[in-house]
Amino acid sequence: MTIVPVALGARSYDVVIEAGLLATAGDILAPLSRGRPMPIVADANVAPHLETLRGSLNAAGVSTETIIIPAGENSKSWATLEQLTDRLLALGVERGDHVIALGGGVIGDLVGFATAILKRGCGFVQVPTTLLAQVDSSVGGKTGINARAGKNLIGAFHQPKIVLIDPRVLDTLPLRQLRAGYAEVVKYGLIDDATFFAWCEEHGPALLAGDAAAREYAIAHSVRAKARIVGEDEFETTGRRALLNLGHTFGHALEAEAGFSDRLLHGEAVAAGCALAFGYSVAHGLCPMEDAIRVAAHWQAAGLPNGLSAAGISAPAERLVDHMRHDKKASGGQIPFLLAHGIGQTYLDKQVSLDDVQRFLAIQPN
Structure with a gap:
């Protein structure tokens, strides 16, 4: 226990x-x-x-x-x-x-x-x-x-x-649901634990295939990570807990476009959203391309979407950004985004322009 x-x-x-x-x-x-x-x-x-x-x-x-x-x-x-x-x-x-x-x-x-x-x-x-x-x-x-x-x-x-x-x-649990949950496991590595992301790269296939030890380790490690962050910022007032939203601003827009249906599960949207967050970070010179490639490759290896096309989303960029405008974290008309300097180096950026996000989404394959 x-x-x-x-x-x-x-x-x-x-x-x-x-x-x-x-x-x-x-x-x-x-x-x-x-x-x-x-x-x-x-x-x-x-x-x-x-x-x-x-x-x-x-x-x-x-x-x-x-x-x-x-x-x-x-x-x-x-x-x-x-x-x-x-x-x-x-x-x-x-x-x-x-x-x-x-x-x-x-x-x-x-x-x-x-x-x-x-x-x-x-x-x-x-x-x-x-x-x-x-x-x-x-x-x-x-x-x-x-x-x-x-x-x-x-x-x-x-x-x-x-x-x-x-x-x-x-x-x-059906494999698709298991994969969707696995996206949230990997997220903890992407936030501030590059060593855990490397563990996921090595042991993720076994976890998804039913390895009991891998599952128990991943669950306990993830819960400890979340408990630590929640303990530091229960009501998401300091910005620390906001790190748990990595992939969610992009991901929730994709879910909204899919009608919050089984067409795109939450974890699938988070995976695609994380890939987009890393892609946006690379496009602005914030993150090494190699890290974004590793993230996208791991999602693909796990059977999870790593972008708009893989998530089955073909909506105009303008409509996806309109979905984002309803984000509950919006403050003063500005939406905070979780971006990355690299794997395990996520940070909160409150100055991201939605016009710029729209331009980025417009050039993504869909």
Whole structure:
């Protein structure tokens, strides 16, 4: 068992990582139940894991109620949020209760936001079942839903009480979803850990092929990296936490163009966005060409898109930039971009011209 603390003062919590953890989760969660039922919110894709978790909780003397949410990004909506909060209220959830989010990033974001606003805040537990959620969205307390104007524009910071990660659940994850999550693993190397990026180049194929040791190492390393950054800048006020958005400004524009659908998964958009961020950095003399080539080559080797064409995006550059204008990080009409001086040398640039970004996107193959 690996335990990674997320140090946030009164909001601190642990991320527990262990193969087979789902089957013993009841022993860890029972003290949080206060003798009351613990609702589990999940989607239909995690049915086998749901039964394991329910069995573990019941064996520990904790009763459960299950709420099934439709799978997919479309569930991060006002309509689904209303349905979920109504159901939780009907179950009599109290402020001291804890709701379990069992699933990928969509379920975690939705349940996190619902519990942030339900009775002005109740507790929740993250039990992520995708690689992307395990290494990124389940840790750090960012919750929310999408709006017509863009992704994650409505939400709140709301930290979980605990995060339980069982790497074995990845054995049932479709390869495409696994690859999408792997993009967020590689991102930690690109941000400030060139040694870890080199590890990904060497061990990424084994991780994707099912190597348990590689998966557990990558998950633990990624969670430690995110916990450290979140601990330094919980509410993204100093700029340190913004580094986690590498690839996201470009990537969210691509997701918006794809209609936030399965046409382009979030991790796929992040991979393409990272490649574009490195390409933009090279075009402005900020980053060695060799580093951008390594990044693009690794995405291709991992079966991930490394640009507009590979992501299946053929929109005019002007429309992609229009998507960016809705970025929630915009301040004073300016959008901060994550650029790079090299692999492991990401930095925040608040002076990037969107006109210049549009010119750069206009010459990309699509």
